Amino acid sequence: MSAEMTSGAPAGRTRLSGRWPLLTGALIAALGLTFGGITTASAHGNSGHIAHPAHPAPPSSTVAPTRGDSIPNVTLVENKIKAYYGDTVVGTDHVPSTTGNYAKEVHGIEAKARSYLAHARVKPAEGKKSVVFDIDDTTLNTYNYEIFSGFSYNPMTNADYVNNARFPEVYGMPALVNWASSKGYTVFFLTGRPETQRAGTVTNLSKVGYQVPLDTAHLYLKYTAGNQPSYIRCAAATCTTTEYKSQTRKHIESLGYDLVANFGDQFSDLRGGYGDKTFKIPNPMYYLP
Template sequence: MRKSLQVAGVTAACALTGTLVYGAGAAGAHGGTQQAGHEPQNIGLLVGQIDDYYGARQQDDGTWTASEHSDYAKDLARVESRAKADIRQATARTGHGARGKHGGAKAKPAIVLDIDDTALLSFDYERRTNYVYNNDTWNAYVDQANRPAVFGMPELVSYAKQHGVEVFFLTGLSEPQRPGAAKNLAKAGYDTQLDKAHLFLKDKANPPAYLKDCASAAAWNCTTVQYKAGTRKHLEDSGYRVIGNFGDQQSDLTGGYADKGYKLPNPTYFVE
């Protein structure tokens, strides 16, 4: 479930179901102040802090953009730098392969990326809607395929591929949104395979067999964690080892089946 205008918590390096998680401060230099008593943060002040964090600017056409010099961009760069070092070390140790958990054959190293605010930045939508989510307007926005890349992430994908790492996208977007998602990823500079074998979306009408414990053609009952962890397990069962798992929500990272998780900053909404 997506909740509007909830600050994603800062995730320090911690062990979560066998996955080491690295995080960036979601509130940046201006957030995180504890209020006295029980009164929540004033929502008007919070919106201003989020604007400052992203370096928000409204263009002549009404589009909101983030600044590559913002605290947000700096937090991203720290996470991405750590991830590149980990990718380099993981592939150097294994010679572009990793010992699989199932049998003696080497598993191919892989990374998994969420899309919304991990690969593609939706700050323009969040700011223009005043951080209020609406299913219809969101779906129309995704289908326009005009979101920019999250700063530095296409370069991280290219870096991983140069080191022999397979790249997968795993998103909460629904199957009918596949054309817009694939088009937008390519347009934003992700030079990697974007076919059905590498781009996983929620297919509620015809869910895959590996999600049989929580989904069927009659009903989709998977939580975000069940859906994403179950898909990572499917990749592992298919001969891959997920050496890095990237998401802007903790629910992207929880559930295991990844050596390390990387929490990207996102103070604009929360997904359970």
């Protein structure tokens, strides 16, 4: 997931435009987890970057139902989410099952990504081959926090999980990332977590097995007012997820890289171009516009 920050908020999953309530995310789950999978870019634009097709939008949160019994029951939807992840208790944490439907779906996406990266061709004029990954629910799984918080985001408790490196890996993702690095891909991480959470983020990624550079040149965290990078053209308080992430990817490409693939669990991680192909990691727990 790309956890986008509201100005001044301390935690990793703060939002530019607010988090959808669980019920809205629940509608997504109730409709069959349709947001997992892969989106392929269509064609190069005039700038030499690939233009992405439109991503489907989730159900609107502003349309008021006319009947209460038309709304999915929150408890039942939560149970569906738990069943999809295969809720498993390890120590004091609830984590996804290694053999559940979530793990199976993620492994399928990773296999397709590996096949694509193994055969992708990069033209010398387009730069050194690279890949970019979101963090929350793309490379680190936050299901344990969602269960702890009752699917209700709290900036203080979330920051505790982030800063104490409490998230497990998204199953199979360290192997994919490390394999890509071994094949000559430069790996970048691009997250909406704020700079104040850099140390915890680096520790967590290293802890679960990501064996790639995690310095400031390869790990991009969200800026705050006063430290806005020159390549970002929108103010910290108003910059949308898509603007922040696409402008950062544009900056990476300006450094001489071809972003062969872009991975994220939110469509806002993937929109805006600057990436030859996008891979959507399933996440029925919440939606970030």
